[in-house]
Amino acid sequence: MLGTMFRQRMPSIYDMHACDHDALDITNAEQVGEVVLRLRPQVIVNCAAFARVDACETSRDLAFLVNGEGPGILARAAREAGAVLVHISTDYVFDGCKKQPYVEDDDTAPLSVYGLSKLRGEQAIRESGLERYFIVRTSWLYGPGGGNFVETIIRLAQEREELRIVADQIGCPTYTRDLVLAIYRLLDAPRRLDPVPGKSPYGTYHFSDDGQCSWFEFAEVIVALLRQHGSEPAVKRILPIRTEDYPLPAARPSWSVLSKAKYRQVTGARVSHWRESLKDYFEARFT
Numbered sequence: 058m059l060g061t062m063f064r065q066r067m068p069s070i071y072d073m074h075a076c077d078h079d080a081l082d083i084t085n086a087e088q089v090g091e092v093v094l095r096l097r098p099q100v101i102v103n104c105a106a107f108a109r110v111d112a113c114e115t116s117r118d119l120a121f122l123v124n125g126e127g128p129g130i131l132a133r134a135a136r137e138a139g140a141v142l143v144h145i146s147t148d149y150v151f152d153g154c155k156k157q158p159y160v161e162d163d164d165t166a167p168l169s170v171y172g173l174s175k176l177r178g179e180q181a182i183r184e185s186g187l188e189r190y191f192i193v194r195t196s197w198l199y200g201p202g203g204g205n206f207v208e209t210i211i212r213l214a215q216e217r218e219e220l221r222i223v224a225d226q227i228g229c230p231t232y233t234r235d236l237v238l239a240i241y242r243l244l245d246a247p248r249r250l251d252p253v254p255g256k257s258p259y260g261t262y263h264f265s266d267d268g269q270c271s272w273f274e275f276a277e278v279i280v281a282l283l284r285q286h287g288s289e290p291a292v293k294r295i296l297p298i299r300t301e302d303y304p305l306p307a308a309r310p311s312w313s314v315l316s317k318a319k320y321r322q323v324t325g326a327r328v329s330h331w332r333e334s335l336k337d338y339f340e341a342r343f344t
């Protein structure tokens with residue numbers, strides 16, 4: 058999903074080479090070395106992951122290989138090539154107990170194999186000896202080109218009269234368009250900040266859209282927008298439920314809003330509210 062948006066939105070000042078899974082397996086060090094040698098990139102953006110949260114519980118080894126080891130392989134290749142690495146991580150590295158926006162230095166405590174494997178990936182990058190990296194933790198992504206909660210709700214609203222959605226998990230949705238733009242702004246930051254002693258812009262950042270909501274509120278707004286765009290979905294009721302009433306293999310944090318203070322400070326950029334961005338997504342999707 059995120060890779061699709063990079064193809065669509067990365068500014069044309071970048072001469073971009075997109076590699077899909079067939080062209081580049083991030084767990085294959087030899088292949089990664091060959092591709093990096095051939096393309097000689099200045100920046101490597103890793104959108105690859107095993108991101109099916111529940112499937113990670115049963116395919117643990119694959120999760121740790123792709124999400125845990127792959128980023129380390131890319132980081133070592135980036136170090137050898139003198140490239141910057143951008144890596145995407147997740148709010149699911151937190152346990153959700155804080156109930157205040159999480160900052161980059163907060164203690165991590167993943168509740169799921171997915172969250173733990175993504176944390177291992179972050180650690181592999183930090184331990185690789187690569188200095189110029191951005192690890193960008195984000196949350197609740199949606200956009201074109203892949204499965205996500207917005208598309209699931211659009212489908213279910215057309216199939217069912219009643220939706221039951223958890224109302225006790227709070228986070229923040231993020232349109233992939235906004236994340237791509239945020240990454241572009243972070244990549245631009247070194248040009249402005251590098252000469253300031255002791256102010257390296259590289260490191261870990263949090264980025265999501267602004268505001269917060271539960272999955273239930275998110276679903277309500279999705280269905281309202283669906284109606285505004287002329288659809289007459291089958292759904293008549295959306296019921297708020299508790300997490301224990303919707304049992305899944307992987308535990309999710311009950312609170313995972315990310316603080317954007319560091320991102321705002323370094324880039325000076327405004328962050329769109331999730332409601333605004335969701336409207337933009339519907340405009341783009343239905344027109």
Ligand SMILES: NC(=O)C1=CN([C@@H]2O[C@H](COP(=O)(O)OP(=O)(O)OC[C@H]3O[C@@H](n4cnc5c(N)ncnc54)[C@H](OP(=O)(O)O)[C@@H]3O)[C@@H](O)[C@H]2O)C=CC1
Pocket residue numbers: 058059060077078081082083084103104105106107108109123127145146147148175195196197198199202203204205
């Ligand atoms: N989706 C979300 O809500 C969130 C996602 N993230 C992170 O954002 C990033 C992008 O997520 P998203 O776009 O949703 O993920 P998707 O699942 O949509 O895409 C992941 C891509 O990675 C590919 N892939 C899997 N294994 C490998 C491998 N070994 N080598 C190369 N490619 C591989 C997949 O290919 P194939 O299908 O062929 O296996 C797929 O194309 C991930 O790092 C994810 O952890 C963070 C927060 C929220």
Ligand SMILES: Cc1cn([C@H]2C[C@H](O)[C@@H](COP(=O)(O)OP(=O)(O)O[C@H]3O[C@@H](C)C(=O)[C@@H](O)[C@H]3O)O2)c(=O)[nH]c1=O
Pocket residue numbers: 108109110146147148149195196197198205206209213220221222223226272303305309
């Ligand atoms: C479809 C559906 C989901 N839910 C709940 C289940 C879950 O608690 C919550 C979210 O559902 P999903 O399983 O679609 O979302 P999930 O896969 O947990 O989404 C996560 O993906 C990974 C990749 C991330 O990194 C996270 O930031 C986050 O976006 O909504 C309902 O309550 N009712 C429903 O009908």
